[in-house]
Amino acid sequence: MPETIDPVYITAYTATSALGRGVGDHLAALREERSGLRNNDFTHVPLTCAIGRVDGLEQRALPDAFAAYECRNNRLAWLGIEADGFLDQARAAIDRCGADRVALLVATSTSSIGGTEEGYTRLDGERFPADLLRSAVHTPHSLGLFLEQLLGTRGPCLTTATACSSSAKIFAQAERMIRLGIIDAAILAGVDSLCGSVLFGFNALELVAAEACRPFDIRRRGISIGEAAGFALIERQGAAGKPRLIGWGESSDAHHMSTPHPQGLGAQLALEGALARAGLGAEAVDYINLHGTATPKNDEVEAGVVARVFSARTRASSSKGWTGHTLGAAGILESTVCLLAMEHGLIPGTLNCAEPDPVCGPQIALRNESADVRIALTNSFGFGGSNCTLAFARGVPA
């Protein structure tokens, strides 16, 4: 088992998703049990499903100085990073620490592939149209290139792309770099946007529900895909009231590219790693934001792990019914849900789950609950059997 780690502080964070822009919109929607999902109005070829779409991206071009990075995913990053004053706080940290002491760790599943898809719909003979002959939007690292230009960081800058675990894994990456002393702060960004690849790709795998997703419901039929941008500023030191990352665990299923290990071996290893690094037992956990995609297999396996490991005192839920599955952005978006749960004493329920699958233990919260949440976990699992669990602790009032 890994050794315990010193906590690192989350000194600023924000999220933008179908629930709105910034943590205020997210908290309000969670409290009101109001979903951000709508019927698919994104694809030109009809596809019956619900989506979590962020409004206004079509009208909000990047500033001229960043025209080389123009695409939906970078627009979403631009919309999201200005929410809650995050951009100013990130720049203040760069001034405080020095640009070379701040890492820019970004995460995405499909990055700017929407721009590449668009190129194929407007081919000029066998070539992209002139306005899409921009290399910086046809790379998995497009988000990192754009944000590095915007922020001016000079520390390590790289994209983690491990499908739906991507933006959870950058928290672990930041902690390792801070622990080794190569940086003092890290700006984390997880951004994934709607595109044909994921909507028709998950549809081809028969993993998309025709209706809004119903995590852990006995009648669940698959995911609803959403888009989101989440940001966090991680620092070695922070004020007493700031929440902390206290543990992380990463593992591989080594089972199948797109189906979880049947006994949840990888999920269990990630969970054990997070608890060991936090120096906590399962009984200390107040809330778990589950991966809870609403595919039949994911929820069955994940509910089994929760029922085996935790007592009924630990509350657990999936917030996918609010936001949809935001893929590479899910880890950081759902970390935000954990931070809100701790700050406001709110256990979000599992929206759209009317009748829980019998495999669920008593831990699964169906409706919102009020509780004192000091320790929260979030699970993120991706294709390729990539698993990550994060552990957070509430800030202690000074």
Added chain:
Amino acid sequence: MNVLEVCIEGIGLWAPGWPDWPSARAGLRGEAQANAAVVTPSPHLLAAAERRRAPLPVLLACDVAAQACAASTHAADTLASVFASTHGDLVITDYMCSTLATAPRELSPIRFHNSVHNAPAGYWTIAAHCHAASTSISGWYASFAVALLEAAVQALADNRPILLAAYDTPSAGPIVDVSPAACAFGVAMLISPAGDRRPTLGLGLHEGRADEGLMMGLPAAFNELAAANPMAAQSLPLLAALAAARPASLKIAAGAHSALAIEVRA
């Protein structure tokens, strides 16, 4: 940045004409010629059926990763790993985008799940029966430098060996104009905290530019590889220094404004 000290316990390499690190090392020293019969990587780790079906990046990454493990004392099923690619699988990107533009409902489910950037890592962990952590990254034309740095960070943070595999494969369709790559090239390194073993690398990230003329003096075949594959261009300067087995200092691109300074101690 403070310098990270690691050692290399094993190296794997595959490129057209160069099926492994010993042959490429001899070639980099000017002591051997490319073998024209070497045209496709064929990792024995994968079952025969998998070898026929798997996308080229999977074959390439698994081949070099297995070589690096075999050259070390570590079993593949215990190793945490860092996979890196400049572009990802552009043949699948071309297939996905052209199908989406014409018949989106006919998209292949298998090719969709193979389209994720971490597909080679997924197949590797399955084939190696490895439950350790694995990550997959890109830093565009700085992918090799940031992957080497990430592998060193992981090795030192948790005091364990890390398997690094970096690769790119040929581009296809209209993407060739914006993300060019004409041949396959992969390299793997088994990275551990520096001890008594050699060679060691001292790694430090700095604001500034990469050295100019990093490929000067290398045999023509390797300059051709660097021109044809972005991961070859990014990694061959370090590989040439390792092949020479002499102390060396070099700076390779680690981003638009930064370079990774590498001190090689043979």
